[in-house]
Amino acid sequence: MIFTITPKAIWYLLKNSTWTGAIVVATAVNTVLLNMKKYLNPKDQPSLPSAGTKEKKPDTEKVSFFDxxxxxxRKIxxxxxxxxxxxxxxxxxxxTGRMVGWAMNAAGSAKPAVxxxxxxxxxxELSGSSHFATPTLMQxxxxxxxxxxxxxxxQNFKAVFWDPGQTRKDSKKKA
Known part of the structure; x- marks a missing residue:
């Protein structure tokens, strides 16, 4: 569930709180805003070429961290x-791993399938299994x-583990 923090909601919380509560609310809102700027700033995200085209996209077009x-x-x-x-x-x-988990929670609506x-x-551990249609579907x-x-x-996690960073390191060595 996503909550939207509107100025009206902040004003209500500040108006109906003690000074200590008002400081806590203001600090929480400030932290959220700073993290959104830090992690969701499209200027910091690299652009990726679209599949099937040889044309390079202009650097002004950015891709979300979800993509x-x-x-x-999809490469696993x-x-x-x-x-x-x-x-x-x-x-x-x-x-962070938590942000990846957040993206994976929304993967059900992604096209093509993830x-x-x-x-x-x-x-x-199958920590994301509760987000599937049935509790046992992931398994x-x-x-x-x-x-x-x-x-x-x-079982035998190390043997079936695929390191996506290893693929990236290998391609850098070849170049």
Whole structure:
């Protein structure tokens, strides 16, 4: 659920709070605004070429961090998994694993489809399974790809882990 902080809402909170409460509200709003500027500033995000075209897009056109995360997730091979933190590191943006999780929560409406079931936490646990249509759907999708899951945890996690940053490092070495 997303809450919108409007000036009217802030005024209501400040008006109906103690001075201590007003300071807490003002500090929270300021922190949110600073983080939005820091992480969601389109000027800091690299532009990516569109699929199937050889023309380069002008540098003025930017791509959201959601698109960057989805592009990485779509590269995860069948039968392999990766973690939120590994995607954040590989993105080249100033992302955290939590921000990747936030993007993955919205992946159900992305076009083309994003294989969100292949993204787990750093311990190999199916921490995002509650966001699927049924509580067991994430596990079922992984098992169809040959990944063994017991008690919401991937067995032999190191063997099936795919590092998206390794692919990026390899391409830099070849260039």
């Amino acid at each position: 960057t995360v989805y592009k990485i997730v 091979p069948r039968g392999r998994v990766t973690s939120y933190g590994a995607i954040a590191d590989a993105s080249g943006l100033r992302l 294989p969100a079931h292949r993204v787990v936490n750093s311990k190999g 079922e999708l992984l098992e169809q790809e040959g990944v063994i899951v017991k008690e919401d945890k991937i």
